[in-house]
Amino acid sequence: MKRICTICARGGSKGVKNKNIRHILNKPLIAFSIRQAKLSGIFEYIAVSSDSEEILNVAREYGADFLIKRPNEMATDESAKLPAIQHCVQEVEKRLNITFETIVDLDATSPLRTIEDIQGAVTLLEGQICSNVITAAPSRRSPYFNLVERNKYGYVMLSKELDGGIARRQDSPKCYDMNASIYVWKRNTFYEAKTIIQKDTLLYEMPEDRSIDIDSELDFMFVDFLITQKRDSYEKLFL
Incomplete structure (x- = not known):
């Protein structure tokens, strides 16, 4: 079973400036998702998609296997996320000349998930008849x-x-409440999908304290507080 993890992070952000590389515990935000993906031990490759060279350089520093430059038309305030994920996976498959059966996207602005959440969402997808799994x-x-x-x-x-x-x-x-933390897809429906919710989408439930998606300065403050409260657990990601 070949699996890929994507992390899509635009350079522009109106709600929280430079949020994807803003620091918590002296680490850029996107680094938490990269390290969670690596430590989950279930992915052949981790790919980061961005229109920002600065974000891609940070992703390289923290261990991303592929850095995918996102087309400008997929990086506007109005751009949907799914086409960016599809583009990222397609680019990696072209470079490696392989295909992935399971595609997982981790949102860079939802770092409160655990490694067990990632593994659990993938296990749910691969053990059931469904197109994809969302977290909420x-x-x-x-x-x-x-x-x-x-x-x-x-x-x-x-x-x-x-x-x-x-x-x-x-x-x-x-x-x-959809928390935008983890999206998991089976390949046979991934490229044809136009929307996240399909007729056979399953839900992986997460608690509220692991479900904050950073869209505002207040969200950032909450996430910073919660990660700081569990400093030891999050610092282990970077050992």
């Missing part, structure tokens, strides 16, 4: 109970309503 945490808000939206008249309504309503949040269908 139990949602703090339920669209059936306390998540609302405005209708066309400006009035508030529940995002999803059930006949008879729900008196307690605990009685509502279980919902999840």
